[in-house]
Amino acid sequence: MLQLFRVIALFEGISYILLLFIATPIKYFLDEPKYVKWLGMPHGLLFIAYIVLAVIVGANLKWDKKIMRVVLLASIIPFGTFYVDRAYLKQ
Template identity: 55%
Template sequence: MNLRNSFRLVAFSEGVSYILLLFVAVPIKYLGNNESFVKMLGMPHGILFVLYIAMAFTIRPEQKWSNRTFALVLIASLIPFATFYVDKKYLRTTT
């Protein structure tokens, strides 16, 4: 598996973990008074988030991203569903 495909996998996993954390675990915590899902999903999401950022720095020279594109890729890690946009716009090949 090449670096781009590895980054795609991490971006997808980070995006899914973020969505689960925000839209499943946090509501259960506050509406159901049950912290277990936040504790269960928080650490894996944190690891995936750090891995996403580190891999973005690693893959940047290979992808020849401009400063603007690179900033968008980094900001995408903070916005729900945005890592899926990064995958579609910047990582998928058109072959």
């Protein structure tokens, strides 16, 4: 389960960065919204999977509330999932 969470965290982080720093500027500066549509749904699914797996892995690893808050908050901060992987998931 931990390895699956690490993979989902990686892809969630990458999709979030692409959405924020590539697709959104293209939408507003070049008036081309299709990239946001293409990246939005996969990112949304990866985000939900990240949250669900964070709760499951957190329960299995017996994370305290502080670690759990950091892991969950990382999902809405750009590059946050990469920090979580390095700080809490690598063994």
